[in-house]
Amino acid sequence: MLFNSFPFLYLFLPAVVVGYYAVPRHRLRLLLVVLASYYFYAYADWWFPALMAGSTAISFTGGRLLESTRLEQRRKLVLTVGIVGVLALLAYYKYTAFVGGYALSFVHVITQQSFPGLHSFVSSIALPIGISFYTFEGISYMVDVYRGTLRAERDPLRYAFFISFFPHLIAGPIVRYGILQPQLMEKHRFNPDRVRSGLMLFTLGLAKKVLLADPIAQWVDHYLATPGSIGFANAWACAVGFGFQIYFDFSAYSDMALGLARIFGIELPWNFDRPYRSASPTEFWRRWHVTLSTWLRDYLYISLGGNRKGERRRDVNLFVTMGLGGLWHGASLNFVGWGLYHGGLLAGTHHARRRGWGLPRPLAIAATFLLVIIGWVLFRMRSASDIGGVYAGMLGLHGFGGVPGHLVAYVLVAGAVVWFLPESWRLPLAEWSALRVAVVAILFVVSAVSIYTSHPFIYFRF
């Protein structure tokens, strides 16, 4: 079920919110939200909840065993088994087609055998939406328990709530149990100001998605349909346009998730903090998809040794971390390439900083923006020829071409919003005047009647 859909807005959400505050007992409320979240997930495909339940059971059991086991070697074994267990589900559903496809192609080159049955099997494996997100949440929980920074949860209902809570289930933010657990211990009374603030944050996200990301997507998709002949102006407009599209798409989802959770009295971690105002790639990753970048830092980069083992090892760690981060986005080489590109930018930033190279902040922001935009081409285009086509267009190798007026207009509006307005989650929405409340309500109506032409969120694919 999409947040930007009729059944969600007019049926599911009102029913769950009313039910939540109507139920007097705290545990019944938790149960209600868990059941609603499983229903929400089953709406995509009936068997997805079974997968989530399996992943939940593995990480919950892993956490309990980690806490009850004293021997370090055995704890390591439990952690490894737990991580492999949840990662196996992700690996099977997300990466079998990718690895199997390449393996079969390789075997075909060597043996001239095509194995059509295997081909159709691996390509028929459907990716359950949200699996990348709840897998990472399960891993972070087990690692935190292993490291002793978190007590294992004894209540399966609370843990099931953590994994399945529908606002963050499909596309994050990637929540850590340490943030959610204290909020699940208390019953949240109905607070009209908090509920209104949540509704308004949700509305601002919905408006970003429907009124900015979707129209930009429409034009970007149109011009990128023929990347082999795209002109200079179109190529740059599309690259910048996609940079804004993905920001508004994903940050919109995050705002909606934060807003929805707030309606239930729960604060989720924010995910974006004006990333296009970053003055370096390092700063960009402290502002872009923050719950993923901090996850990668805390559970992968640091585990690999981080920057504690010398410069060369740090660079390798950055490439490995960002390459795997790219692969997390999708089982495709272009995502790996995008991750490695950012790994290179991060390593380059460290080297430049060590040598004392720097730019005035406005120039550094412009340079970072440019580098990030160049990277988005790798993310957006799937094949090497399409990526090459767009880069050739950006270099002017296909001529200047016409100026895409509509797209440029949207890009200018999007740019103004990005550079001159704060992130929605930073706004003191609970304190807003009646006039502003009414304006947001109007924005809700305009967005809500526009959802039929809306696209699915980009991060649903991951």
Next chain:
Amino acid sequence: MRRLALFFATIVVLLGGAAAFDWWVDPFGDIYKPGALTAALNQDPNCLVAQEIVGARYFSFKLDVFHRRPTTRFVVGSSRVLKIQSHPGERTFSNLGFPGSSPETILALFRALPAKPAQTVYIGVEAFWFNRRYSVPVYRPGPYDLAQYLLNRSTFEYAVRYVRQGHYILTHRWKREQVGKSCVIGRLYPSIAWKVDGSRVWSWELAPQTFPPFHAPPYSKDLATVRNGYYDGWTSLDARRMQILEQALELARRRGWRVVGFAPPEPPDYFRLVRANPQLAARWREFLQAMPALFARSGSTWADLSNGRADGCRTSDYPDGFHSDAACSDRIRARLDEVAAR
């Protein structure tokens, strides 16, 4: 709390206002407007009702047609029976067929009709109804469909566009217009229209100067394109739809209705195609064998009128190569009356 109430109130008022506006203008014809039929009946002679007013709400329109007339004889079926009309001055005949008909719609229609007075019913049965791949369009939208329609930006945008083209729409949902020699209850683009007996009038019949006649598409044997692909991928008679049709016939029998089923006439080219096409011929034979037995089980009669030529319908009597014209349909009506009288 007051600002939360303000938030909801603003949303409810604006969405409610937009929905009411969309409902009134109804740019895509998803809301049935019985007043339009009343307006057509109030004129002497009766006006026609434009297709743009009826929109996709055929089911409601045809039920309304039935109730507004002292109907004792009616025809149901797909768009190919829509030219079967009442004789001049005949008020007891109604055409209750509509595009997208199927056994499901016929059963639903029978259930919605009163049991008395007893009726003489002609059912134009299409062979493609029994191809499982033929999907029946939504003919009775529920409240959820309606809400989706009314709370939709494109509905609103088109409603605004309509009002800009005809300001009177804000106060009157339709107007009486003269199209050719006919009086039509329409709005902005009256072309295809419906008589008050439920039969259909083509645009070029209304105003030959304005609307060009149809041209039949080039003859094709490709089942993927012939008749909108309705026959494509047909592997067996759909038992479920056979059962639903049987339920409709059984309901008619219990009510004491006289039922005649018939296969609507095919243009000569297509009559040959359905009998000779290697993918279609076997299904067609099964269909023609199954129908008489199915109708006989409920005491009804079956008439195979698919060979239009046998009833004097020539290729030129099918203006678009699919639907029979008024002259051919009158002959079919005469045959049906004759079979029913036996």
